[in-house]
Amino acid sequence: MSANALDTLWLEERSVTNLVKQPAIRGVLDMLLAFAVFMGLWWVFMDPRGVLRWYTPQYGYMYIRWLLIVAIWQVYIFNFWPFKLTWMEKTHPLKKGLILIAINFAVTGLLVWVFYYNIFGRLAIPYFSWPELKKTGLSDFFSREYSSLAILMMAAIASWLSPIWPSAFENYPWHKLKQPAKGLTVFAVTFLLTTYAYLIFMHPHYRVLFYPWQEYTASFPWWYDSFRTLSGNFNVGWIMCATVSVWLTETILERYPFRLVKSQPWRGIAGFLFILLLAFTLFFTFVFFQDMIWGVSVEGAKRIMAPDWRYLHTGELAVILLTVALALYFYFDNWPRNFSTEVNLLIRVTITIVVAVGLHWAYYKYSPQLLGTQAGYSHPQQFPMAPVILFINVMLYHNWFMDGWPGKRIKREAEAL
Amino acid sequence: MEKDFSRRSFVKGMAVGTLAGYFGAAGLSSTVFKSQLLPKEKLNPVDIGQVKSLKIKVISETSWYDNNVFLNDVKKAGGLLVNQYEIPWTREGVKAGYQGDNLGGFSTYIEAELMDGKVMKILLDSGWNPHWMDKRFKEEGIAEKLAKKEIDFQAISHEHIDHFFGIESTMRHYPDIPMYVPKGFYQDGFDLLKGKSFPKANVKNDHPHKGKVTVLDSKQVNVLHPGIALMTFDVPIILRVFGEQAFVFNVKDKGIVLVTGCCHQGIISYMEEVRKKILGGEKIYAVQGGLHISPFEDWDPQYDDLILAFNKYGVQKIGCNHCTGFITAEKMIKAGLPVVKGTARNMSKRDIYLGNGDELLIA
Numbered sequence: 098m099s100a101n102a103l104d105t106l107w108l109e110e111r112s113v114t115n116l117v118k119q120p121a122i123r124g125v126l127d128m129l130l131a132f133a134v135f136m137g138l139w140w141v142f143m144d145p146r147g148v149l150r151w152y153t154p155q156y157g158y159m160y161i162r163w164l165l166i167v168a169i170w171q172v173y174i175f176n177f178w179p180f181k182l183t184w185m186e187k188t189h190p191l192k193k194g195l196i197l198i199a200i201n202f203a204v205t206g207l208l209v210w211v212f213y214y215n216i217f218g219r220l221a222i223p224y225f226s227w228p229e230l231k232k233t234g235l236s237d238f239f240s241r242e243y244s245s246l247a248i249l250m251m252a253a254i255a256s257w258l259s260p261i262w263p264s265a266f267e268n269y270p271w272h273k274l275k276q277p278a279k280g281l282t283v284f285a286v287t288f289l290l291t292t293y294a295y296l297i298f299m300h301p302h303y304r305v306l307f308y309p310w311q312e313y314t315a316s317f318p319w320w321y322d323s324f325r326t327l328s329g330n331f332n333v334g335w336i337m338c339a340t341v342s343v344w345l346t347e348t349i350l351e352r353y354p355f356r357l358v359k360s361q362p363w364r365g366i367a368g369f370l371f372i373l374l375l376a377f378t379l380f381f382t383f384v385f386f387q388d389m390i391w392g393v394s395v396e397g398a399k400r401i402m403a404p405d406w407r408y409l410h411t412g413e414l415a416v417i418l419l420t421v422a423l424a425l426y427f428y429f430d431n432w433p434r435n436f437s438t439e440v441n442l443l444i445r446v447t448i449t450i451v452v453a454v455g456l457h458w459a460y461y462k463y464s465p466q467l468l469g470t471q472a473g474y475s476h477p478q479q480f481p482m483a484p485v486i487l488f489i490n491v492m493l494y495h496n497w498f499m500d501g502w503p504g505k506r507i508k509r510e511a512e513a514l
Numbered sequence: 515m516e517k518d519f520s521r522r523s524f525v526k527g528m529a530v531g532t533l534a535g536y537f538g539a540a541g542l543s544s545t546v547f548k549s550q551l552l553p554k555e556k557l558n559p560v561d562i563g564q565v566k567s568l569k570i571k572v573i574s575e576t577s578w579y580d581n582n583v584f585l586n587d588v589k590k591a592g593g594l595l596v597n598q599y600e601i602p603w604t605r606e607g608v609k610a611g612y613q614g615d616n617l618g619g620f621s622t623y624i625e626a627e628l629m630d631g632k633v634m635k636i637l638l639d640s641g642w643n644p645h646w647m648d649k650r651f652k653e654e655g656i657a658e659k660l661a662k663k664e665i666d667f668q669a670i671s672h673e674h675i676d677h678f679f680g681i682e683s684t685m686r687h688y689p690d691i692p693m694y695v696p697k698g699f700y701q702d703g704f705d706l707l708k709g710k711s712f713p714k715a716n717v718k719n720d721h722p723h724k725g726k727v728t729v730l731d732s733k734q735v736n737v738l739h740p741g742i743a744l745m746t747f748d749v750p751i752i753l754r755v756f757g758e759q760a761f762v763f764n765v766k767d768k769g770i771v772l773v774t775g776c777c778h779q780g781i782i783s784y785m786e787e788v789r790k791k792i793l794g795g796e797k798i799y800a801v802q803g804g805l806h807i808s809p810f811e812d813w814d815p816q817y818d819d820l821i822l823a824f825n826k827y828g829v830q831k832i833g834c835n836h837c838t839g840f841i842t843a844e845k846m847i848k849a850g851l852p853v854v855k856g857t858a859r860n861m862s863k864r865d866i867y868l869g870n871g872d873e874l875l876i877a
Contacts, residue, residue: 145754150592238585239812305815308841318815327815389552397823399780400749405816471595473750478594 103361104272106263107182108172112508113500124428127495127504131428135491136467139484144469153238155245158483162252163205164490169256171201172497173263174287175280190502197498213248222247224303243306250299251291253333257340258294259287264347265368269361298336302329325396328405337412337482338383339376341419346372348426349445353438379418383411400475413481414457420485421452427496428504460485561793563740564766565634566627567877570773570802572868573621574641574650575835576861577676579611581810588753598675598753599702599712605643612861617643619680620836622803623656624773626742626763634739635659637668637691638761638803639775641680648683650860654871660687667692669744671775672751672758673703675715681707682719690725694738696746697731698757730759735791741765745787747779760803762788765876769799776804776837782820785827800831802874808839821845833874835867843867 117123142160143152151157171177177185177197185193218226223233225247230240262268262283271282304315305327318327346352346368355368387407388394394404425431425445433441460481464470468484500507578584583604588594591601608616619641626634637656641647651657659665668684668691671677684691695703706712709722730736732746736759746759761773770788777784781801788795807817824846833854834843843866846853854874855865862869 145592145595145597150596152595153589153593154595156593236582236585236810236812238589239810241589302815305818306813308813308845325819327818329815392555393552395782395786395823397780397782397820398786399778399783399816399820402783402786403780403816403819405819469595471750471754472756473748476750476752478752479750 103267103269104263105267106173107176107185108497111186111500113505114508115505116502117504120430120432123504124430127501128424128428130503131491131495132488134495135484135488138491139468139487143483143487146469152483153242154478154480154483155242155249158480159209159245159249159252160205161483161487161490162249162256163208164201165486165493166252166255166259167201167204167208168490168493168497169260170204170280170284171197172493173260174283176276178276178280186507190499190506194494194499194502198494201494201498209248213244218244224307247299247303250329250333251295253336253340254294254298255287255291257336257343258290259284260343260347261365261369261372262287264343264352265355265372266361266365269365272361298332299329302327302332324404324408325394326403326405326408328408330405330409334384334408334411335376335380338379338415339372341415342372342375342379344419345375345422349422349431349449350442351431351438353442379415380408380411383414384408386414387411400477403475406475409480410475413485414453416482416485416489417457417460418449418453420489421456422449423489423492425449425452427492427501555790557790559791559793559795560735560737560743562735562737562743562762562764564629564764565741566629566631566766568627568763568765568771568875569625570833570874570876571623571625571654572835572856572870572872573623573654573656574619574647574860574870575804575868576618576863576870577620577642577809577836578616578618579861580608580616583608583611583616585810594752596753597702598673598755599715599717601715601753603675603716605716612643612646615643615645618646618676618861619643619650620677620775620804621647621650621656621680622773622775623654624761626739628740629766634742635665636742636761637665637684638773639671639677640668640682640684642676642678644680644682647680648686650870651683651687653860657687660684660691663688663691665691667694667738669694669759669761670696671760672696672778673699673755674751674753674776675717677775678703679706679715679717681723682721685719685721685723689721689723691723692725693723693727694736694744694759695727695729696757696759697729698746698748698755699729700754700756732757735762743792745784745791747784747787749779751776751778760784762792763876764792764794765799768876769797770795771800771802771876772798774801774803774805776806778806780820781805782823782827785829798827798829800833800874800876801829802831802833802868804836805834805838805842807837807842809837811839811841813841817842818845821849821851824851825849831874831876833868835862835869838867840864840866 115123140147142149143157145152214226214228218229223229225244227241227244230244231237268279268283271279301316301318304311305318320331321327324331355364355371358364358367384407387410391401394407395402400406425448433444465472470479495501587601587603604616606614608614612618620639621641622638624636628634706719707723709719711718730744730746732748736744738744741764743762744759745762746757749758750756758778760777763771765771772784785798830852831854832852843853853867856862856867856869856872858865858869860870
């Protein structure tokens with residue numbers, strides 16, 4: 098947060114105390130707890146061997162994506178409204194967490210089942226609605242998968258654009274409004290931008306997805322000549338890198354360097370451009386690494402050699418990077434903090450990269466046993482982003498909604514004084 | 515530091531950073547940079563020899579009869595990542611099915627005439643529904659050939675339901691047939707081969723295999739006889755399957771002929787590997803079998819990438835069928851690709867590509 102920030106979140110003002118004093122033990126225990134909760138949720142909702150088995154894959158993946166964006170709305174855009182901040186401070190973290198998670202799940206369900214399936218999909222674009230697609234004669238299974246992909250892509254773009262306003266622009270020029278007016282305004286603006294971005298970056302994918310091509314309703318995938326694929330995975334890749342860049346700057350990079358710009362909207366513009374620059378650097382670097390390891394991709398090939406899978410995998414690599422960065426930020430107090438900003442950042446980035454390489458290896462080695470996924474890279478119906486983002490969701494619930502309890506809790510007034 | 519900070523120095527820093535980042539990223543991804551940094555691939559193509567001619571007969575390419583019934587089975591079980599041995603597949607009440615059963619299967623019979631005049635007889639895959647496969651084996655004379663041990667070996671392209679669960683239809687006639695399977699077979703697959711039942715998936719094998727099973731891996735081109743090779747690909751596949759192998763024949767005066775089960779590795783990836791690893795691989799004359807593009811008449815823009823790229827390989831005959839899908843065949847024909855027509859008999863639905871009982875001759 099910048100010293101001259103126009104607007105701050107309750108999260109930034111919240112003061113917490115450590116219940117487990119030894120930081121490394123606290124971090125490890127809290128992280129293990131989050132992982133256990135993640136495993137429970139995965140087993141109940143997603144695991145192909147589990148209870149509900151929603152990881153079909155797109156159907157469950159869609160919910161995971163929307164749980165994330167709804168949490169961002171709850172915390173970053175609405176600043177926990179309609180709850181009073183005094184309630185946030187005084188309520189037991191477990192009770193508070195369960196209520197906020199219940200709202201998170203409910204809003205996600207409403208969005209999918211009411212907004213997308215029965216309003217937007219029914220009245221505007223049928224591929225956003227499972228029932229509407231089914232009515233066209235498409236199989237029940239693929240009606241659900243195709244609509245889930247569209248809905249989750251909307252969430253992917255929202256997870257890039259929504260937090261930019263509170264994070265980089267500090268809600269300028271609406272920073273003086275009170276909640277819910279501020280939240281609703283920022284929500285409306287970012288959702289509008291998300292919709293436009295979706296129409297430019299993802300809608301052309303659907304021109305080609307259906308047979309015959311829907312040439313009167315969507316543009317030809319404009320990226321084809323430069324990036325050798327008609328698939329929207331090209332955009333999925335860099336947009337995921339952009340989402341990850343937002344959260345890297347928000348956590349381990351401490352909004353550096355754009356926080357140094359003195360006034361808005363220039364700070365916001367600089368932040369937006371910095372995030373975009375970081376995103377494309379990540380994207381092209383990851384593409385290059387893959388080319389180094391597996392050779393240059395081949396047009397029309399499948400799996401590991403397919404250009405579109407390589408782009409998708411850049412997003413997967415970026416999300417793995419983010420998981421480590423968030424764990425460092427939430428569970429290890431964004432260590433280190435005692436050097437100059439530049440040195441702190443450099444050490445954190447180094448730790449993040451090194452641990453992410455290990456996590457990438459561990460994911461492909463152990464996920465078949467732990468998550469019920471299938472062995473091997475580039476499975477056509479498997480997305481490492483799904484479990485990884487669910488784990489991120491759990492970390493967000495734990496730290497945003499529950500103050501990191503039981504390792505931490507909100508400071509009581511006397512302690513704060 | 516923040517106090518001393520000026521907008522001018524920030525803008526300057528951002529401009530330098532942006533340009534450096536842009537050229538760094540663009541440079542890394544540019545062809546110029548790549549050609550210097552990418553490790554050079556060592557090419558040491560294998561000479562697999564030649565065969566005189568090839569006869570490929572489709573025994574069954576109709577793996578299931580009603581897409582919606584199949585997909586509902588998958589959906590009810592929990593999607594495309596669920597283990598195929600744990601899905602209760604629909605076996606009755608299907609109008610379009612074979613005697614009400616939704617299951618069919620995939621199998622191809624190949625006769626390769628070697629340069630010395632000897633004919634190698636090969637069975638690729640064993641289908642799914644044993645009743646259907648027994649009927650097709652009988653109609654095409656495969657059952658008799660198996661019983662007389664005239665077939666030299668069987669190759670299982672991959673462990674999928676529709677290629678492997680009907681193994682009993684082969685075993686009942688020739689339980690000690692030499693067999694090749696790709697690396698990646700799960701223990702369940704070996705157990706089924708040895709006679710284990712999987713009641714949940716409604717699959718059994720009452721005639722355990724007693725012959726030699728050779729597991730082929732992807733490290734090398736597996737030359738079985740002069741002009742005949744199998745290549746294995748380490749690919750993860752839906753319904754918890756891993757690995758697929760496919761045939762490469764080198765036919766004198768024609769060129770390379772690729773015969774596949776499902777080709778989950780992707781036909782372009784397959785042709786690229788053949789170009790790199792097999793002597794003469796740059797001249798691919800024909801492709802036959804499933805190309806796994808739109809098996810459920812589903813689609814993905816990536817498949818259009820494939821069709822647009824296919825023309826660059828100069829293939830003369832595309833004898834595709836099975837999991838290639840009708841949408842793909844229509845798009846291929848529209849793109850000018852030489853898809854070989856079939857006759858739409860023996861329960862094959864359309865004549866757009868080779869169907870049950872159809873033959874492709876390469877001579």
